[in-house]
Amino acid sequence: MAQTDTTARTDAPGVMTGKPLIESDRVEGTAVYDPQGNHLGSIKRLMIEKISGKVAYAVMSFGGFLGMGEDEHTIPWSKLTYDTSLGGYRTDITEEQLRGAPAFYRDRDDYDWSDRERERELHDYWRAPYYWPI
Template sequence: MSMSERTGARTGKPLIESDRVEGTDVYSPDGTSIGSIKRLMIDKVSGKVAYAVMGFGGFLGMGEEEYTVPWSKLDYDTSLGGYRTDITESQLRGSPTFYRSGDYDWSDRNRERELHDYWGVPFYWGGV
């Protein structure tokens, strides 16, 4: 089921505004909140959501770390009112430091490949 179909099941609409996704909790396999979505990274040409940048740790936004997760790792769970993932806290902490720098070069496909390989998901752009 596509993301829009899952969202549509909850809202009765096939689409959701990006500001409604931002701040949504992300839950581990056991249902524990492991963070929340800070922003979405969208491919300009295809319009596909490529990544969710998640905030993790800290208190009231202070000391929070940001991690980039391929969008395909998240599934909306209507019973939780948030996104469920098979990602554990230790996997998140060990993930590549992809978006922890504000001046990151998002055009570096090799770094994107590293991120996708780490999470074991296909490239969002469909290439090799």
């Protein structure tokens, strides 16, 4: 997905340039790349914490062809960094880690986002800090 750079950039430590905000529909569909710059998948939706308004997760689609047979994985937002040279998000997550990751089941009744233990397991799998106070 081609997209103009509407995110903030840091040109020097602590100095932000560019636009600091982006519309959610511009994030959806944006490519995600591994540490070597290989395409892993794309952002399907964002999960936003209701009270704070902070993005907690990106749900990433992975694999499949033309939207068929693809898996969805919930990635802590802290694992993604926008890379202006790629026009997408870079992550330290590998394809191998995605293949073994817990899948996101939007249509299953047993995926309970109010279950903090399941969120802990997700963050622990990705080795990401929790977005909530401990």
